[in-house]
Amino acid sequence: MFDALARQPDDPLLALIGLYRKDERPGKVDLGVGVYRDETGHTPIFRAVKAAETRLLKTQDTKAYVGPEGDHVFLDHLWTLVGGDTVERSHIASVQTPGGSGALRLAADLIHRVGGRRIWLGLPSWPNHAAIFKAAGLETASYDFFDIPSQAVLFDNVIGALEGAAAGDAVLLHASCHNPTGGALTEAQWLEIAALVAERGLLPLVDLAYQGFGRGLNEDVAGLRHLIGVVPEALVAVSCSKSFGLYRERTGAIYALTASSTSADTVRSNLAGLARTSYSMPPDHGAAVVRTILADKDLAREWAEELEAMRLRMTGIRRALAEGLRTRWQALGAIADQEGMFSMLPLSEAEVLRLRSEHGIYMPTSGRINIAGLKTAEVAGVVRNFTSL
Ligand SMILES: Cc1ncc(COP(=O)(O)O)c(C=O)c1O
Secondary structure, three states: OHHHOOOOOOOHHHHHHHHHHHOOOOOOEEOOOOOOOOOOOOOOOOHHHHHHHHHHHHHOOOOOOOOOOOOHHHHHHHHHHHHOOOOOHHHEEEEEEOHHHHHHHHHHHHHHHOOOOEEEEEEOOOHHHHHHHHHOOOEEEEEEOEEOOOOEEOHHHHHHHHHHOOOOOEEEEEOOOOOOOOOOOOHHHHHHHHHHHHHHOOEEEEEEOOOOOOOOOOHHHHHHHHHHHHOOOEEEEEEOOOOOOOHHHOOEEEEEEOOOHHHHHHHHHHHHHHHHOOOOOOOOHHHHHHHHHHOOHHHHHHHHHHHHHHHHHHHHHHHHHHHHHOOOOHHHHHHHOOOOOEEEOOOOHHHHHHHHHHHOEEOOOOOEEEHHHOOHHHHHHHHHHHHOO
8 A cells, every 4th residue: 555655755954954964074054954053053951951850850750641731830831921911811722732833733723623724824934834734634825925135024915915814714923033034023013913813803823933032032922912912812832942942852832812711611622632633642741841940930030041142142143144244135134133043045046055065054945044053153254155156
């Protein structure tokens, strides 16, 4: 039976990692990878995470199942970080998930289950968005979110998409730190989106994967909080992979904001059922770490300080890169004002391949670069190679 299968293409980003590893040039630079790196090129474990793990190792006394909904204390603390007291807690249904990807998949499954057929997606986006929605049986309607040559968010297109959407359609929104463009929405734009989503009866699915990587822990959820304060129903998919550096521990959560506590209970039971038939129960360790950190004032402070230092490193790299690149492409001055780990450079596929072969600078052919892949000392050389194209 397996002979009937078609070979699927390898993930281009994973293939790029392989090519980078094989390159023996000492000055090679990896701008392709999707994880945070520090000034030594390492993806560190937060000190607060290590401390929490040490505590867990000493105190954990069972490995019994956690249940399909996961750890309620984790879910509660994480929501405080994300939503604060914007909405009535009893109206929220939440389930712990394997990463933000698991949260997005449960969200898509839930939308499908309630009869939602279509989800709107601004492009470019994280490639797994469209793939997850398709796998869940949803149809994706796309629009252009960002213009790479001018580095501009095409806000008129966002409004056009929301105005063209039918009541009951879902809309994917990046909470902040847009992947892959770094393009940010202003507060006024969030207000406009929220009003339109509410007016047209759309269901927003907000993807929050980089809280604390953009303007700050609270600033990165300001638009999201406004939106959920205005709409009657919403879904929020949270990933702890980047904000807590827990990538491989697969830690995340899906929150459904509903109109009543009865509705929240029904939605919770549906999310739990969807989890049960997919992977049964989420892994415990990462969520236990996040719970331990957020439940302890000192650990939470230490974690927030470490996260802030990472954010400041990225904003410093952004400023230096923008300063250098704007001499060749004026529009790239915008990189300094963009948010999070990623930006998109206006490079052709041939230029990307030349940078790779001639200078050992690795990025996907889309031109997406990971700002955190750069060390401060590498910026000048990378700018020289870009601007000599
Ligand atoms: C925009 C966005 N959403 C969600 C995720 C999901 O992350 P994970 O499943 O690793 O938590 C990512 C990861 O790269 C992402 O970039």
